[in-house]
Amino acid sequence: MKTRIPVAVAFLSGFLMIVAFFGSGEWLSMLTNEALRYMTIVAGFSLLLGVVSITQVSWGVVRKRGEDWPYKIILLIALAAMTGFGVLQGITGGTVFEWLFDKIQKPMMATMFSVLAFYIASAAYRAFRARTVEASILLVTAIIVMIGRVPMGQYIYEDLPSVANWIMMFPNVAVQRGIIIGAALGAASMSLRIILGIERTYMGRG
Amino acid sequence: MANQGNKGFFTRLQNVDRRVLFVLIFASVIVPLFFPLKLPVPVTPETREFFEAVEAIPDSSIVMLPFDFWPSTLAETEPMAVVGLRHLFRKNCYVVGLSNVGMGGPSIADRLLDSIGGEFGKTYGIDYVNLGYKANYQAVMLGMGERIEDIFPTDHRGTPLSEIPLMRRVPNYDSVSFIFVVSDNVAVDYWVGLVNSRFGVPMGAGVTAVMAPKSLSFVQANQLVGLMGGMKGCAEYENLLGYPARATRGMDSQSIIHLLIVLFIVMGNVGYFAAKRKAKVEG
Amino acid sequence: MFALLDISISVINLIVPAFIRTDRLNALVLLVVFSAIVIYFIRRATRGDKLYIRPLAGLQAVEEAVGRATEMGKPVLFIPGTGDIDEIQTIAGLSILGLVSHVTARYDTPLRVPVLYPMPMAAAQEVVRESYIDEGKADRVTPEMVQYIAGESFSYSARVGGMMRREKPAANIFMGSFRAESLLIAEVGQSTGAIQISGTAEPEQLPFFIAACDYTLIGEELYAASAYLSKEPKMMGSLKGQDLFKVLLLAVLVLGVLAVTFNIYPDFVTELFTAN
Numbered sequence: 001m002k003t004r005i006p007v008a009v010a011f012l013s014g015f016l017m018i019v020a021f022f023g024s025g026e027w028l029s030m031l032t033n034e035a036l037r038y039m040t041i042v043a044g045f046s047l048l049l050g051v052v053s054i055t056q057v058s059w060g061v062v063r064k065r066g067e068d069w070p071y072k073i074i075l076l077i078a079l080a081a082m083t084g085f086g087v088l089q090g091i092t093g094g095t096v097f098e099w100l101f102d103k104i105q106k107p108m109m110a111t112m113f114s115v116l117a118f119y120i121a122s123a124a125y126r127a128f129r130a131r132t133v134e135a136s137i138l139l140v141t142a143i144i145v146m147i148g149r150v151p152m153g154q155y156i157y158e159d160l161p162s163v164a165n166w167i168m169m170f171p172n173v174a175v176q177r178g179i180i181i182g183a184a185l186g187a188a189s190m191s192l193r194i195i196l197g198i199e200r201t202y203m204g205r206g
Numbered sequence: 207m208a209n210q211g212n213k214g215f216f217t218r219l220q221n222v223d224r225r226v227l228f229v230l231i232f233a234s235v236i237v238p239l240f241f242p243l244k245l246p247v248p249v250t251p252e253t254r255e256f257f258e259a260v261e262a263i264p265d266s267s268i269v270m271l272p273f274d275f276w277p278s279t280l281a282e283t284e285p286m287a288v289v290g291l292r293h294l295f296r297k298n299c300y301v302v303g304l305s306n307v308g309m310g311g312p313s314i315a316d317r318l319l320d321s322i323g324g325e326f327g328k329t330y331g332i333d334y335v336n337l338g339y340k341a342n343y344q345a346v347m348l349g350m351g352e353r354i355e356d357i358f359p360t361d362h363r364g365t366p367l368s369e370i371p372l373m374r375r376v377p378n379y380d381s382v383s384f385i386f387v388v389s390d391n392v393a394v395d396y397w398v399g400l401v402n403s404r405f406g407v408p409m410g411a412g413v414t415a416v417m418a419p420k421s422l423s424f425v426q427a428n429q430l431v432g433l434m435g436g437m438k439g440c441a442e443y444e445n446l447l448g449y450p451a452r453a454t455r456g457m458d459s460q461s462i463i464h465l466l467i468v469l470f471i472v473m474g475n476v477g478y479f480a481a482k483r484k485a486k487v488e489g
Numbered sequence: 490m491f492a493l494l495d496i497s498i499s500v501i502n503l504i505v506p507a508f509i510r511t512d513r514l515n516a517l518v519l520l521v522v523f524s525a526i527v528i529y530f531i532r533r534a535t536r537g538d539k540l541y542i543r544p545l546a547g548l549q550a551v552e553e554a555v556g557r558a559t560e561m562g563k564p565v566l567f568i569p570g571t572g573d574i575d576e577i578q579t580i581a582g583l584s585i586l587g588l589v590s591h592v593t594a595r596y597d598t599p600l601r602v603p604v605l606y607p608m609p610m611a612a613a614q615e616v617v618r619e620s621y622i623d624e625g626k627a628d629r630v631t632p633e634m635v636q637y638i639a640g641e642s643f644s645y646s647a648r649v650g651g652m653m654r655r656e657k658p659a660a661n662i663f664m665g666s667f668r669a670e671s672l673l674i675a676e677v678g679q680s681t682g683a684i685q686i687s688g689t690a691e692p693e694q695l696p697f698f699i700a701a702c703d704y705t706l707i708g709e710e711l712y713a714a715s716a717y718l719s720k721e722p723k724m725m726g727s728l729k730g731q732d733l734f735k736v737l738l739l740a741v742l743v744l745g746v747l748a749v750t751f752n753i754y755p756d757f758v759t760e761l762f763t764a765n
Contacts, residue, residue, distance in 0.1 A: 050607030186709030
């Protein structure tokens with residue numbers, strides 16, 4: 001029973017979406033819009049689950065004075081402040097919520113994104129070793145593209161940008177398409193397994 | 207002894223502490239900002255095609271500009287939105303802004319539309335508008351093909367669309383001549399897959415450098431008229447427009463960083479092969 | 490006779506478009522053929538036919554990684570992607586989590602599952618709980634195992650990076666849809682010396698994972714993982730069907746390219762493959 005109901009729900013929802021994609025008619029679009037609306041409602045409520053989880057875990061650490069407990073207090077204060085100001089004042093222009101978002105959250109997000117530049121450099125240095133023929137091809141290609149795509153590339157060798165563009169436009173696009181087509185088929189096959197109830201491992205049942 | 211010393215040196219070449227690399231990267235970003243090399247920026251075909259397509263839009267057309275990027279990628283995406291707005295306002299196009307990113311998207315759109323609109327003496331509601339954000343971007347993109355007012359009954363400031371002069375002229379995509387997408391996420395795939403293929407609206411996109419390799423397939427399939435890939439693509443567009451700005455200033459840093467990475471890769475490989483050869487010689 | 494045929498065609502022309510989107514008939518035909526092939530192979534597999542599936546090093550390494558964590562008494566960190574539940578890659582990630590959590594439950598290996606969105610969190614909690622119940626270890630499930638972190642990917646990667654630094658998991662498994670945070674997470678994991686296995690169908694993130702992880706499942710291999718790990722005949726059958734369909738699709742693709750290149754009904758062929 002515990003698996004049968006979710007499997008039935010998955011089958012009906014999947015079937016409805018397939019019918020909606022291929023079928024036409026007012027009632028059908030009404031039905032799918034309704035289904036999508038239900039999904040939005042469920043997603044909204046699930047946010048509460050997230051808040052409960054983060055509060056439960058953080059409060060547990062604070063109570064037991066676990067590792068890094070002072071940071072959990074900051075987390076709980078930030079959670080309460082953002083929720084409080086958001087509910088009381090709204091989240092549009094000129095509110096405290098927006099000020100906190102613009103002045104604290106945004107710079108922190110941008111900082112984390114900028115860390116990527118450092119990590120890309122260290123990962124490239126470590127990973128690009130000409131250990132095999134394939135790795136050597138990858139290495140040479142990477143160097144051509146890296147230098148050919150920046151202004152300095154033209155100074156090193158006049159035609160380098162054209163070679164880099166060719167690599168990006170043809171071999172790169174061909175590989176991307178191959179991966180995308182394969183992945184799309186894999187996704188379709190997985191969807192079919194879910195709709196037919198063959199794939200149940202995502203519910204914890206093998 | 208000397209051999210052992212060499213071996214140690216070659217091993218060290220392969221395992222330079224990542225913090226050393228981080229410091230050098232940091233310096234490579236900062237130094238060129240103070241001492242610019244002012245290298246000319248070669249233009250890639252996909253950026254040129256994008257620029258020329260926008261240039262070919264009749265003056266005073268209506269263009270949609272989705273600000274589909276998170277605040278985290280502002281360094282890369284904001285200059286793209288800025289150069290796009292400058293190009294469109296210079297052609298006296300009317301700009302309909304919106305965002306499919308809830309957190310920060312609409313406020314970024316507001317700030318950029320007001321500041322660049324101000325540079326060209328444009329008025330909110332008449333020359334440009336910010337529709338704001340609505341959840342579920344696939345439904346938003348499809349819905350706007352029928353009637354924009356159904357999806358956005360009001361703009362980001364809460365004014366009903368029927369009271370905004372510009373929006374009275376834009377019931378759906380039929381009145382939109384071009385879509386100038388700036389995106390750091392999968393939304394660009396949906397603009398292409400849903401809006402370009404179903405409604406036939408021509409579009410170009412500015413995307414982060416990481417997304418560019420995948421997005422090039424849309425250019426090759428003529429689903430996008432052109433592409434601005436990362437800061438380099440944006441610098442190219444700025445130069446084509448004759449407004450070298452933030453992205454162009456970043457090009458010197460990017461050149462040096464790329465060279466630095468290549469240097470480290472070469473160093474690592476020299477160390478790898480030398481250590482391997484030594485091991486072979488020593489049996 | 491012909492009049493009757495004409496009337497029938499007219500009736501079909503009148504009725505069919507009212508119920509079926511004729512502009513999507515090509516996709517419908519593909520769906521029917523694809524489903525038929527997959528179902529055929531599933532039936533063959535359930536009848537007991539032996540189906541060969543190419544070994545995937547990344548998946549063979551999953552058990553080894555969990556074993557290593559058990560020996561070292563350190564946790565296994567599993568991330569079922571950073572997409573929401575409406576992405577099929579997230580479901581694939583959760584499926585693999587189901588199999589991994591069975592193993593961690595069996596050997597009492599600590600498990601950490603930080604999740605970006607609340608819906609996958611609820612699903613992951615259920616998956617882990619069911620696995621532990623199956624292994625008779627329901628009492629070992631704690632709220633810390635599956636945690637909601639943040640709804641924003643860079644806040645999430647900062648927290649997960651901290652987790653990796655502090656708890657030093659012996660194995661990090663990343664399976665699902667990832668965005669720019671892929672390298673932020675994988676590079677920190679690499680610096681802690683953990684064995685790292687990743688899988689994603691996002692082409693942009695694959696180079697990062699390949700550079701920072703020991704094993705990477707590429708594209709469709711992610712979707713094949715749960716079938717491969719569970720060794721369930723029905724799931725193996727669907728994999729085989731998918732492979733055959735891919736071969737057919739490639740053949741059609743080559744024929745289509747040839748037809749358009751040599752100008753043999755190019756408009757018809759293009760129309761045949763136009764997505765609406």
